[in-house]
Amino acid sequence: MHLVLTSRILGILLMIFSLAMLPPVVISLIYQDGGTEAFGIAFAINVIAGFILWYPARRYRKELSVRDGFFVTLMFWLVLGLFGAFPLMLSDHPGLSFTDAFFESLSGLTTTGATVITGLDDLPHSILFYRQQLQWLGGMGIIVLAVAILPMLGIGGMQLYRAETPGPMKDSKLTPRITETAKALWYIYLSLTVACAVGYWIAGMNVFDAICHSFATVAIGGFSTHDASMGYFNSAAIELICVFFMIISAFNFSLHFLSWRRGSFIYYWKDPETRFFLGILALAVIITGLTLATTQAYSETDSWRHALFGVVSVATTTGFGIGDFSSWPSYLPFLVFSLAFIGGCAGSTGGGMKVIRTLLVYKQGLREIRRLLHPNAVIPIKVGRKPVPDRVIEAVWGFFSVYIITFIGLQIGLLMSGLDMVTAWSAVGACINNLGPGLGEVAANYGEINDPAKWILSAAMLLGRLEIFTVLVLFIPDFWER
Template sequence: MHPRIIANVLGAVVAATGAAMLIPAALSRLVSDGYAGAFFLPAAAALLAGTLTFALSRGRGAYLSIRDVFLMVVLGWVAVAIVGSGPFVLSGLMSPVEAFFNSMAGFTTTGVSTVKSAPPSLLLWRSMSQWVGGIGIVLLFVAVAPLVGFGAAQLYSAEAATPLTERLTPRIRDTAKVLVYIYAALTAGLAAALLVAGMGLFDAVNHALTTVATGGYSTRPGSIAAFDSPAVELVLAAGMILSGTNFALYFQAVRGRLREALTNAEYLTYLALILSATAVMAASLYAFDYQDSPLRALRLALFQSASLTTGTGFSTADWDSWDPLSQGLLMVLMAIGGCAGSTSGGIKVVRALLLAKNALQDAFRMVHPRAVTALKLGRKVVPERLRASLLGFFFVYVATLVAGTLLMALHQVPLGAAFGSAFACLNITGVAPGPAGDPAFYAGLPATAQLVLCLLMLLGRLELFTVLVILTPAFWRG
């Protein structure tokens, strides 16, 4: 391994996190909420420590092994979560472990929280942490790659961790820039649309940041239901659906390949899932919950389908009290998640689609044992190596969910709540039926249980293998 290079990158990331804290610090001074010191102190410490580490570890580039890459990505996420927890601790609202839990929930875009309300500066910091986490801390690595002197393609691959990855441009730095431009444009456009829909400036900026990140932090304890505005809900639903789409498709559309983008197999499946779930839930809600208002049932079903498919976690109603069919559909949507190449969580639509096709092929081969069938995604044939990796990913996903549930149960958490909290954190949705959607539930957990959920958030954000590989003995040998 190359500790100098790893330290160099981590130093840059820590310094950048400290610099970002100056924005909510300035807001705190502006609105006089009394928390400016809670930001200035950790910001100064992070800037000093990060800058010194970066400067002292600079040197000539060296070959970067795949072990260096995985370790750098995981340590980068842990480092920003630790640094980002500083304002929560110094505010006096949380213990160090609880602050780390909330910070990890922000940067991984999980969106769980142990508090229902907070001062404006802390609300903005939560939103900013989700926005940064959404685009991926690895983009900071890519930005400093020329200074450090190693190939950024390895880092991008480790962060993406998605099947059938496709570069948008020949150079990885240019790819990173494209992703940032798309991300920023979506954020600015959504903020403007929310202002037009009737939100105030502070609310619009915060919700734009957390919607594009599919994170789900809101400025109101009642989430989006507090605004009670069909216009706001429609804008946010559209924003969540756009943010759960593979960003590569936007690049294709801009380059004149709109037809190719719109006919993408994963994208069409993603839209079909949301629309079909909306139709079924609207009918179910109309029949069982809102018999006098089919339009309200449709409004609620569309918003929650978009919110939970993308893992955003915004809510316009207490869907925990909905009928069992609607709740079950929402759980399925949370597990599948959004598109690969987006900020959503879950298994990802492309994996679910390929797993379904693989199951159908296995059934066909039972009837036609001599048949030779290729697994395809659109017009592309999926390599057998990728077929095996999909099955491996699904097994590890289920095993991790089971292990997380049992670890939570070990803390004497009731089985339903244990599963719900593990499910919410692994799929980085932040919500689940039962107490797992209530901040008071997470605030009441022991510190070790909160750390277990932090690990599940990190596993979900980095799609399991990036984290699990560094826990294997083989990773540290030779």
């Protein structure tokens, strides 16, 4: 472990992150909402802390080892979550406690979208913009992490996906250098954000809301500038634009790059993970729409409108709402919420276990059923037309096992803190899958739950965002041995 190198990297990151305090200052000056001082102080704190970490190690040059990579990745999210909380604490409105501010900041950076704040419509514009900006910056970090960093460490959904699946991703790196890869992803991410914002503006949002909601849509974050979320606008056009960009953002960003570079959309359809993901969405929308229509929860037209938006929002782990899906009749709240466990595709801003892992688990289950009939048969698991090595299947099952054990442990922790079963189960599911809204007491927001529960859920957000292993590996004694 090169702790001096870690200090240098974190110092640079903090000084860069301090620049995120400047756009809200501009917004505050435009709207005269009194937020200038809070963001100015937060800017100074970030710069000074970053300088203190960087200056003693400024001349230290070493290559990052794999262990350094794990540690720096975790500290990146923790440190930015901590220092990102300062404006939320320093501002008179909302004036959050340290626990609430850290929860809100980390929720934004991990694009979870779980909020402790109510009365969004009355918040200063600078605070509203800052929350959305946190999600946008976090989403970009997630893409670079998933596509460029975690594969270098030998972990993550993209590592399995790019190494072992057939088709255009098999032998195609985005670019030969990680810096060029990050730049390519940045252009794609920025282009989608601009296109989404323009779409919202044309559909009727004002410029401020259009920019803010495009940040949260492309990042699959779910924060909004209004308590009623997307339901505030009551516009079918805005909802359709949102659905389109939520789905696009839940696709593997490597496919976006490939399609853009080669000028063809065929790569989306050739990709088995994308087809499986779209199939799940279509089936869930049909079941939900039919149930809402037959139970007369809404009119027939509104039933399909709510089904499409609600299913896509939860399945992509965005968390926007045009209504409260937790109040839907019969089994629907549980069905829709369960979609978040699958989540988005590998290499996207979506949360959950990732579609590629779910697809491989499904195929493994089918293989075991066939083996009951043909015990001696050699039955390969294929994604597309090529077999997937058993080592990859073992890795997926290992992830799934650790995921379940971690989920149960976090849920027990919430139950011990005093939450009821439904709230505890859904809160862990919403945070570890980076969804945001849950069921029970956390259907609307997380402001009323106790502080120990918020810290447990903060850990869940971090575990889910870093795909669990990145965090848990630091607790193995071997990690700290020389």
